[in-house]
Each structure stands twice: as structure tokens, then as C-alpha cells.
Amino acid sequence: MKTKKIIAALLAGVLGTTAVVSASAATLTNENPDGSTEITARIEGAGPGDVSYVITIPDKVDFGTLTQPETETDSYKYIGFIVVATQLNFEKGAVSVYVKDSAAADGQFYIKQKDVENPFTISYDAFERVVDDTNREEFIPMNQSGDIGEYGYHLCSFAASAEGSKQDVTLALNQKQLYAQNLDEIAGDYSGTMTFHSDLTTLSGE
Amino acid sequence: MNKSKKKLLIIIIVILIIAALVVGGVVVYKNFFAEQPSVSDGVVGKISSDWDVGNKDKTPPQSAGTQIPGYSTAEMKAGDTSLHISIGNPKSNECGFYATLKLDDGTILYKSELLEPGCGLTEVPLSETLEKGEYTAMVFYECVTLDENHTPLNSAESEFTLIVK
DSSP states (O other): OHHHHHHHHHHHHHHHHHHHHHHHHHHOOTTSTTOOOOOOOOOOSOOTTSOOEEEEEOSOOOOOSOOOOSSSSOOEEEEEEEEEEEEEOOSSSEEEEEEEOTTOSSSOEEEEESSOSSOOEEEEEEESSOOOTTTGGGSOOGGGSOOEETTEEEEEEEETTOTTOEEEEEEEEEGGGGTTOOHHHHOSOEEOOOEEEEEEEOOTTO | OOHHHHHHHHHHHHHHHHHHHHHHHHHHIIIIISOOOOOOTTOTTOOBSSOOOSOGGGOOOOOSSEEEEEOSEEEEOTTOSEEEEEEEOOTTOSSEEEEEEEETTSOEEEEOOOBOTTOEEEEEEOSSOOOSEEEEEEEEEEEEOSSTTOOBOOEEEEEEEEEEO
């Protein structure tokens, strides 16, 4: 019985020693070479040069497989996504988000045929809301509003209290552009990219 | 020494040997084999593999899409050759970033190598010094796929005010 108690005490000591060594090995770094315990605190809120906010944008523009219509009629294909105010680390002001197609000089949005000498381009519209065949004609796409600025079309603004807010966006491509085209020439992969511009503005008086 | 005492002594020795091996193993592993994230704080131009958006209590939730950091201001002194600004690729992203720090007149102050998710830097070396004043600047995040093709994805510009004192 006495033997068992001694062995149990020894085992407890061994386990305790291992834990202590493990913890001390983890905290012994170049930042505190003397091995002393370092207690740190962080004051939240973004200072100059720190990240003040994080927004989430869509990865890419991908309309999938397009279909050539048999008649010259509207035939829209839609893709939807959201822009999210993922993290807002400021107390006043708002983050404004703009969008444009950096490769287009005319303020429109395009996808372009890849890996060919004279690529075929297809335009699409961008709406700052959810749009489908049932309501598309009720709204003017951003790229037809004429209201483009240096950084593109104003998509939305996220106020300081709007963390987690989402902005719906719909892209609409009219496959009528493919009507009567030579499929041998226009078949293939298409790609296009959007550029999202953001800035944090504080209104005067805030 | 009777038989039971001898047995106890052997057990104690075995336990001590095991303890020594465990302790030694832990120390060797921690110091030589455990993966240590590189830290760039205070080192100009050094890219850290443990970069984050700077608010560890509010880690951005995982969501579809690409997370883009944004800024309000950054400050430096006239003639400085580096700028404190936290440029990086949030851990939850599934794409790479090429980050370019530039002024709105097109002057490029810094362009990064490919930043994989979780990589970034906080002290950015500048290609040229600036005179006292306020500048409109931005970090252009060019997003690409992580495969060998590095196919361009949607990109983003985060505008901020650069104050040179």
C-alpha cells in the first residue's frame, strides 16, 4: 500500500514537471529572453496604419456556361453576390464602396474571351440589388446611370454601427449578344474582373 | 535491502528515467522542431506568416468571398524610408494577394511579393521619401488564385490619407 502511494506521488510529480516545462518552453522567446512572464494588453481601435475595417468582396465574375438563343430576344443570365462589412474598427464615419471594371474605358462591365488573338467581348449590367426577370426592367443598372466617378459606381456605404451589414449585387448578362454569332469563333472560356474601391470618410462635425 | 524495497527502488528509477526523457523530449521539440511563426513587428519589409487584421478579439468570420483590409490614415515623418501600415492577406481567404502601396498620382511606393493567406507586414519600405503634407494614398490588393497560374480575380483598392509630418 505504501509502495503504491509513493509511486502515485512520483507520477503526479512527473506529470506536473512536464506541464511546467511545456509552458515555460512556450513562453521563452527572443522577446523575453530572460524567461520572465510577459503580460501584454491591447487597446482596441485602429491607430494610424492599422486596419480600420475589413470588407468582403466576391472572388470572381463567373457566369458559367452561356447559351446561344435561337431567336433575337432577351435571354438574361444572372449571378448574385453580396459585399459585406465584415469588420468595422472605427467609431465615426462610414466606409464607401465603389465598383468598376478596370479594364473598360467606357464605364461598362465586360467578360472577355481568353487565350485568343481577337477576343470576343460580352457586356453585362450591374445592379445594386437583387434582380431577376420579374423585376429587372423596374431598375436602371449602375453602369447605365451615367453616375460614374473616379473610382467607379457608388455601390454602398457602411456606417460605423453597420458591422455585418450586407449589400446585394446582381450581375445580368443578356445572352442575346450571342445570337447569330459563329460558335466556332466565340466558343471558349471567358473572364472578367471587377475592382472594388473603398474609403473611410468622416463627416465634418463628427 | 529486502525484496519489496528493492522493487520500489527500481520503479522509482524507471519513473525518473521516463520523466527525464519526457522533459528532455518536450524541451528539444519546443526549441528545435515546433513550427515558429515568423514575426515581422518592427522589421522593415519582413513579411510575417502570422499576420492578422489587428483585432484578435474580433476575428473576421469565415464567409464566401475575399476579405479586404481597409485603412483610415497612416503617418510618417518627412524623409522617412519606411511607413507603419498593416498590409496583408487575412487568414480566411482562399486566394493570394499582390499588394501595391501607391499615391493617387500613380507613384508606387511599395509592391509586395505574393502574400498567401495569413501573410503580411506592418513596416513597409518605401521606394522614395515624401515631403511634409497630406497625400491621398491607397493599397491596391490584386487578388490571384493560389495555383501556379495565379489567375487574376476581382481586386480592391483601400484608400486612406497619408500624413507626412
